[in-house]
Every structure is written in structure tokens, then in C-alpha cells.
Amino acid sequence: MKTPYRLILLCFVIFLTLEGSTPVPTEKTSFQWKWKENQVLELNEYHNVFFRVGAKTVEREDKNRVVMKPKKCTPDSCLVNSWFDTYIRYGKTSGPFWKDKEFTSDFTLFRNGRYEVPNEFTMPNLRSFPSFPETPVSVSDVWKLPAEESFDFNSERIRVKVIPEYTFQGIFPWSEGNYKGNCEKITYTYPIFYSKPDGEKMVPNVPYKIFGFASGTVFFNATRGVPEFKEVKLSYTFIYPNGTVQEANFHIKGIYFLRNQINTKDKESIREDILGDLIVGYTGDPNGSKLGDRIKDHNNDKEPNGKNLGRITDTGEIPRPEKDSSLEKLPVSVRTSEDGIVFSLDSILFDFNDSKLKPDAETAVAKIAEILKKYPDREIRVSGHTDNIGKKEYNRKLSEDRAKSVLHSLVDNHKMDEKHISFKGYADDLPIAPNDSEENRHKNRRVEITLVLD
Numbered sequence: 001m002k003t004p005y006r007l008i009l010l011c012f013v014i015f016l017t018l019e020g021s022t023p024v025p026t027e028k029t030s031f032q033w034k035w036k037e038n039q040v041l042e043l044n045e046y047h048n049v050f051f052r053v054g055a056k057t058v059e060r061e062d063k064n065r066v067v068m069k070p071k072k073c074t075p076d077s078c079l080v081n082s083w084f085d086t087y088i089r090y091g092k093t094s095g096p097f098w099k100d101k102e103f104t105s106d107f108t109l110f111r112n113g114r115y116e117v118p119n120e121f122t123m124p125n126l127r128s129f130p131s132f133p134e135t136p137v138s139v140s141d142v143w144k145l146p147a148e149e150s151f152d153f154n155s156e157r158i159r160v161k162v163i164p165e166y167t168f169q170g171i172f173p174w175s176e177g178n179y180k181g182n183c184e185k186i187t188y189t190y191p192i193f194y195s196k197p198d199g200e201k202m203v204p205n206v207p208y209k210i211f212g213f214a215s216g217t218v219f220f221n222a223t224r225g226v227p228e229f230k231e232v233k234l235s236y237t238f239i240y241p242n243g244t245v246q247e248a249n250f251h252i253k254g255i256y257f258l259r260n261q262i263n264t265k266d267k268e269s270i271r272e273d274i275l276g277d278l279i280v281g282y283t284g285d286p287n288g289s290k291l292g293d294r295i296k297d298h299n300n301d302k303e304p305n306g307k308n309l310g311r312i313t314d315t316g317e318i319p320r321p322e323k324d325s326s327l328e329k330l331p332v333s334v335r336t337s338e339d340g341i342v343f344s345l346d347s348i349l350f351d352f353n354d355s356k357l358k359p360d361a362e363t364a365v366a367k368i369a370e371i372l373k374k375y376p377d378r379e380i381r382v383s384g385h386t387d388n389i390g391k392k393e394y395n396r397k398l399s400e401d402r403a404k405s406v407l408h409s410l411v412d413n414h415k416m417d418e419k420h421i422s423f424k425g426y427a428d429d430l431p432i433a434p435n436d437s438e439e440n441r442h443k444n445r446r447v448e449i450t451l452v453l454d
Contacts, residue, residue, distance in 0.1 A: 034225025400425025
């Protein structure tokens with residue numbers, strides 16, 4: 001039986017203020033989205049989850065990262081392109097997160113919070129939350145607007161219509177970990193009930209009844225026109241055709257980050273800065289030229305000491321000048337990707353068929369950790385990869401164990417926040433070169449650390 005997956009996303013909308021609009025009295029608040037087209041809204045959610053089936057219980061923590069960008073806007077709505085990354089860790093919120101699933105979605109948002117999701121997309125599964133009234137509201141005002149929950153099971157999707165009741169509470173402070181704010185607070189509640197219509201065929205592993213209750217709090221900055229923080233509690237009961245009764249409870253906290261979009265040029269600039277940090281012993285260009293220009297000069301032998309740029313070694317020592325020394329000899333290569341900046345760790349950091357980091361390899365990981373700490377709010381993904389030699393399941397476990405080894409080094413030895421780090425083993429699913437020679441297979445045996453910028 002598949003456990004229904006939950007991802008809660010507060011909806012949003014870009015609203016362009018029309019000229020000649022009626023002034024809003026100072027004692028009332030108008031809620032509308034003021035998100036600009038060159039900005040990205042990122043939501044980081046953390047779910048404490050509890051499942052019960054009979055006497056059996058399961059506890060886990062989910063992490064969801066949602067990145068949302070506008071594609072095309074009108075004064076009344078905006079078509080939004082979004083990415084959903086989901087992560088899981090079992091137990092009582094301890095240990096590393098495992099990268100689970102990825103989703104993409106294009107959906108339309110309207111100025112009052114209502115939005116439309118085409119049938120081909122499963123996300124977001126909580127739809128038209130929160131929805132705002134067309135007129136300004138005062139503290140303690142209450143309103144109701146329709147919304148929808150979408151539950152996706154293996155062989156069927158169930159949509160449940162709900163009517164949340166919202167209350168504007170006023171301006172209050174909020175805090176979560178290292179983050180805090182002070183803005184407009186909205187609370188809401190709603191019951192959930194679904195029963196399969198009479199005459200419809202029962203489907204195995206798909207509930208024919210769902211009921212429960214939800215309560216939530218949203219801190220929405222009315223001046224900036226974006227949410228800052230949310231907290232939601234959900235309780236569901238699923239009844240299946242075979243008589244199984246499953247209970248599910250979620251306690252969700254989510255923090256929003258609003259930032260400008262990062263383009264290809266921005267990523268390349270960040271990559272150059274990172275390369276400058278990784279090149280051990282390099283003291284910089286007194287003429288202030290860009291790192292890219294310095295590398296170019298080095299390749300053309302125009303810089304007297306260009307051939308002798310230092311590099312990370314297993315011992316941490318700066319190597320002596322070597323003929324034809326170059327950036328390609330780093331055991332850590334750096335490249336840009338669609339997601340951000342990727343550090344690729346050479347397989348020499350591990351013994352053959354072993355997942356334990358060599359002691360000397362900690363030097364390379366330590367250097368990367370120093371760089372990652374400059375981006376404390378960014379997502380970090382650690383992925384393990386192998387060549388295609390050997391059995392698939394063995395390679396998957398080896399790649400996963402190697403990824404976990406690097407992750408544990410970042411967390412245990414370099415005190416990085418594990419809530420922002422996840423891992424996954426891909427075996428030979430994502431080669432960077434054909435597995436047709438020993439040299440290319442060597443390239444595919446790697447661990448990658450992605451600093452997520454988008």
C-alpha cells in the first residue's frame with residue numbers, strides 16, 4: 001500500500017496595481033501578491049510526519065524545496081513555472097535527508113490566490129491556499145473561499161473540495177531557527193471529507209473514504225506582498241476497500257525566501273570566485289583581472305608563474321611547480337549546471353570498492369565546506385555515481401554510501417547544518433562520459449556536491 005505523499009504549498013499570485021484604484025483606508029489591510037517577474041520565490045518546508053496502521057507506526061521527517069518563477073503575467077494572473085524537490089529521513093528527525101522525488105509544474109495564479117493546475121501536473125496538491133478577499137479587511141475579519149486538496153495514489157487521483165475559514169489576526173512576530181519576522185498573521189481551519197460515489201468501482205490500495213481536519217497559520221507581509229512563514233497541522237484518516245484504516249498526521253513549518261533570479265552570467269561569476277578559493281597558493285592578480293582572464297593568460301604562458309598555480313592535494317601541501325600544471329589536475333572540478341554550482345570529487349578520494357573517505361581526502365572536503373558556509377541558506381545535494389561495471393544494486397549502494405560519507409564529513413567534521421543537505425546514490429544512471437574506456441569510467445566514478453542556486 002502506498003502512503004499518500006503530501007506537499008503543502010501556499011499559493012501566490014503576481015498582481016500589478018492598476019492606476020486609478022480606490023485608496024485603501026489605513027485601518028484596513030489589502031492582501032495581494034506583489035511578486036516581481038525578475039524574482040524567485042523559494043519555499044523550504046519541514047514536515048514531522050506520523051503514520052499509524054493498526055498497531056504499526058512510522059515516524060519520519062520530510063523536507064520539501066519549492067522554487068517558483070513567473071513565465072508570463074497579465075494584470076490579473078501569472079503563469080508560474082515551478083520545481084518541487086522532496087526529501088525524507090526516518091526516525092525522530094535525526095540523520096541525513098535522502099533525496100526522494102522531483103516534480104515540475106506550470107500553473108496559473110490569480111490575484112486573490114485562486115489558481116488552476118492542468119491535469120498533467122500533480123503539484124501543487126493543496127490548491128488555492130490561502131485565498132484573499134477582493135476587499136480590504138480589518139483585524140478579526142473572517143472570510144471563506146473555496147480550495148482543493150489533490151491526493152495522488154498509484155492508480156487514481158482524488159480531488160477533495162474544501163471551504164477554509166480565514167481570520168485576520170493582526171501584526172505579530174514569528175521566529176523559526178535563525179529566521180524571524182514581524183508581519184500580518186492569518187489563521188485558517190477546514191474539515192476534509194471524501195466518499196467514493198455510489199456505483200464507482202473500488203480500486204485496490206486507493207481509499208474510498210478520506211476524512212480529517214486542518215489548521216494553519218500564515219504570516220503574509222502585506223507591504224511586500226509575499227509570505228514569510230507558515231505553520232500547518234493536518235490530520236487524515238484513509239479507509240481502504242480491504243478494510244485497512246490508516247491515520248496520518250503532519251506538523252509542517254515553512255520559510256519563504258524572495259530573491260532575484262540568477263542567470264548564466266551570475267553562475268559563471270560565482271564559479272570563478274569558487275575556483276579562486278580552491279586554487280591553493282594563488283595570491284591573486286595585482287592588476288585585478290578576472291579569474292577567467294588569468295586562466296586564459298596561464299594557458300597562453302603569458303604570466304611568468306602561471307604554470308605553477310597551486311592545487312589541492314591529499315596532504316594539503318602546496319605542490320612544487322610542475323611542468324604543464326593546470327586546473328584540470330584538481331581532484332575537485334567545478335562546473336555550472338542548471339541547478340547551480342557542482343563540485344565533482346575525483347574517485348581517488350576513496351579506495352577501490354570502498355565508501356570510506358581517505359584521511360587525506362578530508363583536506364578537499366574541508367576546503368569545499370569553507371566555501372559552502374558562505375551560502376548558509378542554500379540547498380546542498382550530495383550525489384554518488386559509479387561506472388557501469390558490476391551489478392546495478394551493488395553500484396547503487398556503493399554510490400549512496402560514498403555520498404553519505406561525504407555528507408557526514410560536512411556535518412560531523414565541519415559543522416554544517418544537515419537540514420540543508422541531502423544525499424542520493426545514482427549508480428551509473430547519470431554518466432558524464434561514455435563507459436567505453438578506463439579513462440571515461442574513471443570520470444564517472446565520482447561524488448558530486450551541488451550548491452543549489454536555482
